[in-house]
Amino acid sequence: MTYFKKIILFSVWPLILIALYGMSCYNYLLFHTVVEMFVIAVVWAIFLVVWNARHVMENGYFLFMGTGYFFVGVLDLLHVMAYKGMNIFYGFDANLPTQLWIAWQYLLALSLLGGFFFISGKIKAEIILAVFAFLGFTLVWLIFAGYFPDCFREGIGLTLFKKCSEIFTSFMLLTCLPLFQKYRSRFSGKVIRLLSISVLFAVAAKTAFIFYVSVYGISNLLGHYLLVISVFFLYRAVVETGISDPTALLFRELKSRETELETSRNSLKNVSVDLEKQVKIRTKELEQANIQLLAEIEERNFTEDLLQQKNRELEQTNRHLDDFAYTVSHDLREPLRGLFGYASILREDEAEKLSEKSRYMLERICALATRQDEQISAILRYSRIGRQKLRLQPADMDAVVWDVIRTLKLKIHENRTEIRIPRSLPSVCCDRELIAEVFQNLISNALKYNDKDDKWIEISFTADNADIPFFYVRDNGIGIAEKNYDTVFKIFRRLHKANEFQGGTGAGLCIVKKIIEHHSGKIWIESCPGAGSTFYFTLCGTKKCLSDENI
Numbered sequence: 270m271t272y273f274k275k276i277i278l279f280s281v282w283p284l285i286l287i288a289l290y291g292m293s294c295y296n297y298l299l300f301h302t303v304v305e306m307f308v309i310a311v312v313w314a315i316f317l318v319v320w321n322a323r324h325v326m327e328n329g330y331f332l333f334m335g336t337g338y339f340f341v342g343v344l345d346l347l348h349v350m351a352y353k354g355m356n357i358f359y360g361f362d363a364n365l366p367t368q369l370w371i372a373w374q375y376l377l378a379l380s381l382l383g384g385f386f387f388i389s390g391k392i393k394a395e396i397i398l399a400v401f402a403f404l405g406f407t408l409v410w411l412i413f414a415g416y417f418p419d420c421f422r423e424g425i426g427l428t429l430f431k432k433c434s435e436i437f438t439s440f441m442l443l444t445c446l447p448l449f450q451k452y453r454s455r456f457s458g459k460v461i462r463l464l465s466i467s468v469l470f471a472v473a474a475k476t477a478f479i480f481y482v483s484v485y486g487i488s489n490l491l492g493h494y495l496l497v498i499s500v501f502f503l504y505r506a507v508v509e510t511g512i513s514d515p516t517a518l519l520f521r522e523l524k525s526r527e528t529e530l531e532t533s534r535n536s537l538k539n540v541s542v543d544l545e546k547q548v549k550i551r552t553k554e555l556e557q558a559n560i561q562l563l564a565e566i567e568e569r570n571f572t573e574d575l576l577q578q579k580n581r582e583l584e585q586t587n588r589h590l591d592d593f594a595y596t597v598s599h600d601l602r603e604p605l606r607g608l609f610g611y612a613s614i615l616r617e618d619e620a621e622k623l624s625e626k627s628r629y630m631l632e633r634i635c636a637l638a639t640r641q642d643e644q645i646s647a648i649l650r651y652s653r654i655g656r657q658k659l660r661l662q663p664a665d666m667d668a669v670v671w672d673v674i675r676t677l678k679l680k681i682h683e684n685r686t687e688i689r690i691p692r693s694l695p696s697v698c699c700d701r702e703l704i705a706e707v708f709q710n711l712i713s714n715a716l717k718y719n720d721k722d723d724k725w726i727e728i729s730f731t732a733d734n735a736d737i738p739f740f741y742v743r744d745n746g747i748g749i750a751e752k753n754y755d756t757v758f759k760i761f762r763r764l765h766k767a768n769e770f771q772g773g774t775g776a777g778l779c780i781v782k783k784i785i786e787h788h789s790g791k792i793w794i795e796s797c798p799g800a801g802s803t804f805y806f807t808l809c810g811t812k813k814c815l816s817d818e819n820i
Contacts (some may be wrong), residue, residue: 286494293490298354304493305349311504312338312345318508323394328455329387331507336397337380340405344373347409365412367420367427371434372408374475376401378441381468385448388455427479435475442468442475463506470499659700659787666694666740669701670728673708677716684716686724694730695738699808703784710777711742711804719746731805741805748798757794758782781806 293300319335348369350357358365380401411417420431445468449461456464477492612634615623623631667690674681674688681688708728715726727743749757757778785792788808796802 285497289494289497290490297490298352300490301352301493302349302355304497305345305352307497308500309342309345309349311500311508312342314504315507316342320394329389329392330384330452330455332392332394333384333387333397334380335507336394337376337383337401339398340401341373341376341380343405344369344376344408348373362421362423364419364421364423367431368412368417370478371420371431372412372417374434374438376405376408377471378438379404381445382441382448385445385452388452432479435479439472439475442472460506463502467499467502467506470495470502474499659703661698661700663696664699664701664704665696666704669705670694670708673705673712676709677712680713680716684719684724686716686719686726689725689727689729691727691729694728694740697738697808699788703787704808707781707784707806708742710781714777715742715744715746715802719744721745737807737809739805739807741803743801743803745801748800749794749796749802750798751796754794754796758792 289300289304292303316335316339319331320339323332348366349355351361351366351369353363353366408417418430419428420434421427446465449456449465453461474492474495477488477495480488612631615631670690712726712728716724723745725745727741729741729743731739731741758781759779782792785806785808790807790809792804792806794802794804
C-alpha cells in the first residue's frame, strides 16, 4: 500500500465510523442491517473468489475457508432478517437472531481453523460444499424447530450457553494465530498479517457481545464496530489480495514452485558449468594417468622379456651346474677307487712288514677313501635328482613304507626299535622310488639318532587338508634344537662328529628336501631336544596324476 493510500484510508475510517454512529442513533435497526450486509457481502465475495479458482488452487486452506464462508453469509442473512424489529419471522423474540448469530460464529471459527487440516494438498470442493451445506441447514433446522439452546431471554439478557459459545469460538479463532506462523511458508507475509489482525478484532467484537443486555445496547454497538473492522481486514486479506495479487493468495504454491523451478534451473546451470569444468579437469587427469599407465605397462613388459631371459639363463646355469657336479663326482670316483684298492692290497699283502703306526694309517686311508666315495656318491645322487624326470603314478603309501621297513629290518631289529603305523596311509600320485628314498632316509635317521632304551618310530599323516595330506615320521630320539632346523637340510652339514651315532655323510636330509621340492611339496621340522623329532612333508604337486608321463 502506497503512502497516499494510507492517508486516504486513515482519513476515511473515522468518517465511516461517525456515519455508522449517526445511523445507529437515527435508526439502530438500519445500522445493524448495514453492518451485517457488509459482513455478508465480504464473506460471499470470498466464496466467489476461491470457488472460481478451485481448479487451480493447491492450498486447500482457502478453498475450505471460502466454502464455509458461503454458509456463514446465509446464516448471517437469516440473523439480519430475524433481528428484533424486522418483523419478518412472526412468533419469535430476540432469542432467534442471537441463536442465528452463535450458529454462524461456530461456522466462521470452523472455517478458519478447519482449513489447516487441508493446507498441504488439494481437496474435493464438492465434498466440502456438501459438508458445510449439511451443517448449515442442520443448524437452521435445529434453531427454527426449537432444539437449539436458548441464547437470549427478554428482561434477563444473554444465557450462559451464549457466553460460553462466544468464549469457545474466540479460543478457536485465537488458535489460528500460532498456526498461521507454523504454516507461514504456505501464506504470504501480507496475508498472514491481515488475517491475524482480523482474528484479533473478531475476538474483541465477541468479547463485547458477551456483555450486552439489550440488542440495542452500547455493548452491542461496540461489538458491531469491531466486527466491521475485523471483516474489513478479512476483505483486504482475501478479496483485495486475491484480485490484485493472486499469486500471494490463491496461486502462492504455484508461484513458489515457479520460483523453486527457476532457482533449480539456475542451480542446475551453475552445476552444469562446474561439471563441465570438472569433466575437463578429470579428462586431463585421465589422459595423464593413461600416459603414465602405458609407460608402466611398457616398463612391466620389459621387466617381464628381461625376467624370462634371466630365468632361461638361470635354468641353463643350473643344468650346467648339475652336469658339472655329475662329471666331477663321476671323474673323482675313479682315482679314489684306485687309491682305496692299492691301500687295501698294501694292507693285506704287506701287513707283517709294516709297523703298527703304518697299519693304522692304512686303515685311516681306507676309511677316508670310503667316506670320500660315499660323499661323492651323495653328490652324484643329489645332482641326478635335479635332472631326473618324475614318473608320476598312483602309489599305495602303505606298500611304499612297508617295502622300506623290510629293507631296514635288520637295522630295526639291531636297534630294538618299535615301528608304529596308527592307520592306513592314503594313496597319492608321486614318483614311487623317490618317495621310498625319502621314507628310507627319514626312518634311517630316526633309527640312528636315538639313545633311549625304549625306541619307537611313528609313521602316519594328518588330515587337516583333505586334498593335501601331511605325512610325517616321528621318533623319541635325541631331538634337534630350533636353531639347527635349517642346518640339517644343508649338504654335508652334520650336528655331530663323524664317529658319533654310526657316522654318515650328512647328505641324507639334503637329498630328502630336494626330492620333496621336486614334487612341488615342502618339508619342515617340529622337535624338542631330548624328546624326539617330527619331520612333516607334503606332495602338493601330485594331486592330479599323470600316469606314465614324465614332468
